[in-house]
Amino acid sequence: MARQPVFAIPLNRDLSTSLQDQLSDGLKERIRDGIIPAGSPLPSSRELARDLGVSRNTVVNAYDRLLGEGYLESRPRSGVFVNAAISGSAGNTLCRAGATKRLPTRTARRNFRTPTNDMKLVEPQPFRPCQPDVRLFPLSRWNSIRGRILRSSGTLLLNYQSRHPLGLPLLRQALASYLSESRGVRCRWEQIAITCGSQQALFLLGQLLLKLDDKVLIEDPGYVGARQAFELAGAKLIPMMVDEHGVVPPEKSAPAKIIYTTPSRQFPTGASLPVARRLQMLAAARTANAWLLEDDYDSEFRYSRPPLPSLHSLDSAGRVIYLGSMSKVLFPSLRIGYVVLPDELISRFESLRLIVEDHGPLIDQATLAEFIDSGSFYSHIRRCRKAYASRLEAFLAAMHRHKVPLDFPFTDGGMNQTGYLNGEQVTAERISSRLLAAGFDVPLLSRYSMQSPNSMQSSYSILYRHDVPVHRSGLVFGFTAFEPRTIQSAVARLAAVMHE
Ligand SMILES: Cc1ncc(COP(=O)(O)O)c(C=O)c1O
Structure with missing residues (x-):
């Protein structure tokens, strides 16, 4: 049977835009214009692929994107439909200059009041590091789970629930099985504490474990939020060097209360710590009787191989405290992170958490x-992994094509790429300020270093300094929040600025 003409989207193989992008843009436009009305069914991916003469994958990926952006919704056993909440033609009437005076419907008003024009929220600029593409998030799926939960729990979820300062047991149980399957973290669900982002976990652990002048060994360059949390607790920071393999393990005799590390993917350089060094880190923590804080902030995003097992899975002495976050894998404004605590810290952590706030x-x-238990979490990770892998490829290919004078060591994953310059630090600074003036958000690598005048925070109480050069000068690029098309045009502009 011939497909209805509304789905006959013209696709042009000669354009640099992929067929998948052309198809999803075409569908979006027709939905927004009301040509494909709210609530109407879409052809199956197989049918549409046949009618348009493209591969089924092209259609599946375009549908996936629109599901994530909330244009489409999937109904179990019925297929894919245009989201019933989208009132295309009404929304469009509002946007067109000189449109009729018809009063907008409530739905149309809601659609029109997008965050960008109503609340002055901003999107990341290329190539801001650490930004997930929140447009891939399956909002309609999330909303339907949320609606179902509110209907079935009634008003119960609206009360203070100070019996659960470590978070809802259901979520802690779901996380325990996710961590065991995906990260080799073996723990009881009672050991898991939910926090408002992993930053709050770092803050609470600093308050809980550190006294004035206690020593903390910390990666340099490294995550500024961790340093700030430990410094606020009065600690003295001791930088650990980072090379192309990740952190250089400290001497076994180095005294410390906490050793903080990002072994799966060193932040911000992206290196993945080899097993031999992981074992040395564990040995150093054991000898110093230190807590080893493993910040596993984005290990889900490893593209050609499965993620490496966590440090926690190698620890036989119970010294590792494992931290994770939903900010990168789902979306940052959710503010959900978690920490896997050793038994001896649970009740003290719980009391402290209760002072900060009841339960999030x-x-x-x-x-x-429910999102995790139903499997939607895992499909979202798969979708992001695929999209981000192709963005990384597009990013590196564009950098190469435009002969941008930066070295990008192979990292096979993550959300950022550090480009090393062969010149001096002053050259990096000059380039960075020119990029900033041209509207790019590309921080200098030295902004993450404790020992640099450019550091994001320059007042550290550092105990020892490296007596070797800190590291090469470079720039940190995030690539995950930008579609290949945007990446290509942004790299072309960036190359022009850098070649000036
Ligand atoms: C290494 C690292 N750890 C922790 C965090 C904090 O994440 P959250 O949003 O969960 O507080 C970030 C955020 O960028 C990060 O880069």
Whole structure:
């Protein structure tokens, strides 16, 4: 049977835009214009692929994108439909200059009041590091889980629930099985504490474990939020060097209360720590009787191989405290992170958490638990992995094509790429300020270093300094929040600035 003409989207193989992008843009436009009305069914991916003469994958990926952006919704056993909440022609009437005076419907008003024009929220600029592409997030799926949960729990989830300062047991149980399957973290769900982002976990652990002048060994360059949390607790920071393999393990005799590390993917250089060094880190923590804080912030994003097992899975002495976050894998404003605590710290952590706040937003925690249990979490990770892998490829290919004078060591994953310059630090600084003036958000690598005048925070109480050069000068690029098309045009502009 011939397909209805509304789905006959013209696709042009000669354009640099992929067929998948052309198809999803074409569908979006027709939905927005009301040509494909709200609530109407879409052809199956197989049918549409046949009618348009493209591969089925092209259609599946375009549908996936629109599902993630909320244009489409999937109904179990019925297929894919245009989201019933989208009132295309009404929304469009509002946007067109000189449109009729018809009063907008409530739905249309809601659609029109997008965050960007109403609340002055901003999107990341190329190539801001550490930004997930929140447009890939399956909002309609999330909303339908959330609605179902609110209907079935009634008003229960709306009360204070100070019996659960470590978070909703349902979510802690869902996380325990995710961590065991995907990260080799073996723990009881009672050891898991939900926090408002992993930054809050770092803050609470600093308060809990450190006294004035205690020593903390910390990666340099490294995550500034961790340093700030430990410094606020009065600690003295001792930088650990980072090379192309990640952190250089400290001497076994180095005294410390906490050793903080990002072994799966060193932040910000992206190196993945080899097993021999992981074992040395564990040995150093054992000897110093230090807590080893493993910040596993984005290990899900390893593109050609499965993620490496966590440090926690190698630890036989119970010294590792494992931290994770939903900020990169789902979206940052969710503010859900978690920490796997050794038994001896659970009740003290619980008391401290209760002082900061009772339990965090319970509706989101309940929604997330169901999102994980239903498998949507895993499909979202797969979708992001695929999209990000092709963005990384597009990013590196464009950098190469435009002969941008930076070295990008192979990291096979993550959300950022550090480009090393062969010149002096002053050259890097000059380039960085020119990029900033041209509207790019590309920090200098030295901004993450404790020992640099450019550091994001320059008042550290550092105990020892490296007596070797800190590291090469470079720039840190995030690539995950930008579609290949945007990456290509942004790299072309960036190359022009750098070649000036
Ligand atoms: C290494 C590292 N750890 C922790 C965090 C904090 O994440 P959250 O948003 O969960 O507080 C970040 C955020 O960028 C990060 O880069």
